Amino acid sequence: MSIAARAQGLTKTYGSGSTVVTALDNVDFEVVSGEFTAIMGPSGSGKSTLMHLLAALDTPTSGEIFIGDTAVGRMADTPLTELRRDRIGFIFQAFNLVPTLSARENIVLPISIAGKKVDEQWFDRIVDVLGLRDRLNHKPAELSGGQQQRVACARALMNRPDIVFGDEPTGNLDSTAAGEVLGFLRRSVDDFQQTVVMVTHDAHAASYADRVVFLSDGHIVHELRGATQEELLNAMSVLYPRTDDAATEHVTHSHHLVELGETPEESEAIDAHADALYRDGSPPPPPRDGIDETDVESTAERSLARRALLD
Numbered sequence: 001m002s003i004a005a006r007a008q009g010l011t012k013t014y015g016s017g018s019t020v021v022t023a024l025d026n027v028d029f030e031v032v033s034g035e036f037t038a039i040m041g042p043s044g045s046g047k048s049t050l051m052h053l054l055a056a057l058d059t060p061t062s063g064e065i066f067i068g069d070t071a072v073g074r075m076a077d078t079p080l081t082e083l084r085r086d087r088i089g090f091i092f093q094a095f096n097l098v099p100t101l102s103a104r105e106n107i108v109l110p111i112s113i114a115g116k117k118v119d120e121q122w123f124d125r126i127v128d129v130l131g132l133r134d135r136l137n138h139k140p141a142e143l144s145g146g147q148q149q150r151v152a153c154a155r156a157l158m159n160r161p162d163i164v165f166g167d168e169p170t171g172n173l174d175s176t177a178a179g180e181v182l183g184f185l186r187r188s189v190d191d192f193q194q195t196v197v198m199v200t201h202d203a204h205a206a207s208y209a210d211r212v213v214f215l216s217d218g219h220i221v222h223e224l225r226g227a228t229q230e231e232l233l234n235a236m237s238v239l240y241p242r243t244d245d246a247a248t249e250h251v252t253h254s255h256h257l258v259e260l261g262e263t264p265e266e267s268e269a270i271d272a273h274a275d276a277l278y279r280d281g282s283p284p285p286p287p288r289d290g291i292d293e294t295d296v297e298s299t300a301e302r303s304l305a306r307r308a309l310l311d
């Protein structure tokens with residue numbers, strides 16, 4: 001087992017005096033090469049801070065980050081920029097593509113900036129796996145959100161980085177596009193031995209990972225391997241029992257979906273159907289007991305029943 005990145009005694013504080021916030025508190029953490037790791041936790045638990053430090057985008061208050069064997073903290077600016085460019089790939093929630101460039105130009109941009117030659121065989125392989133072949137000459141505005149994020153995935157993998165970091169990479173996508181991006185990240189680990197680290201609120205997204213670490217108040221409080229969505233939701237409801245923040249509401253919501261036997265995709269389709277039925281503004285009928293799940297009309301009632309349950 002080799003280690004792609006390592007955090008040692010990592011602490012990050014923001015502010016000073018009475019307003020100091022400890023985002024990470026003496027965290028030790030290793031990213032295993034060739035694995036898909038997800039970092040989960042409620043809002044404010046330190047997920048993005050940990051990922052930004054691991055990716056050498058920010059500096060710790062104390063502690064050290066290693067990318068492979070390289071201690072990042074002691075590096076001068078220029079080699080650090082080169083390390084980020086050559087050894088790390090990023091996928092952001094907001095895609096972060098250059099609007100004036102085509103999909104192909106966006107994908108090869110880091111290689112062009114580095115003045116290197118594009119490996120056309122590798123380019124072709126990634127583009128085909130991502131289904132982007134016929135979109136390569138289009139600008140980001142001419143692509144769907146899912147296609148834009150697939151371009152961002154291709155860009156992140158183009159220079160075969162040691163680690164690809166994703167910060168809520170499916171946060172702006174519908175469930176179909178999210179499934180495509182997550183499926184690709186999974187495949188990049190299985191087929192290309194890529195190392196992937198992803199921050200997510202979403203147990204469904206995290207269920208694609210080999211390993212899920214849970215953060216709370218700047219500490220790693222738990223870890224699961226090969227967990228299903230339901231196992232992750234169970235762990236989250238034990239680890240984060242508060243009901244007063246958005247992430248926990250999301251957990252509770254997702255947990256009900258699992259209890260109802262709905263996947264998030266089904267739930268979304270059901271809600272869309274219900275909304276279409278009641279688009280004219282007429283008040284929806286109250287939910288009934290004994291809903292027939294095979295009946296198309298009843299999908300709307302299922303949605304209402306679930307919404308009533310979630311209320």
Ligand SMILES: Nc1ncnc2c1ncn2[C@@H]1O[C@H](COP(=O)(O)OP(=O)(O)OP(=O)(O)O)[C@@H](O)[C@H]1O
Binds near residue numbers: 041
């Ligand atoms: N630049 C900053 N200045 C001050 N406080 C910050 C800054 N960045 C993060 N924090 C604080 O550090 C803590 C951890 O933030 P972080 O963004 O890492 O959490 P998170 O788990 O990623 O949250 P979310 O899921 O909402 O993105 C929070 O209390 C946050 O308010």
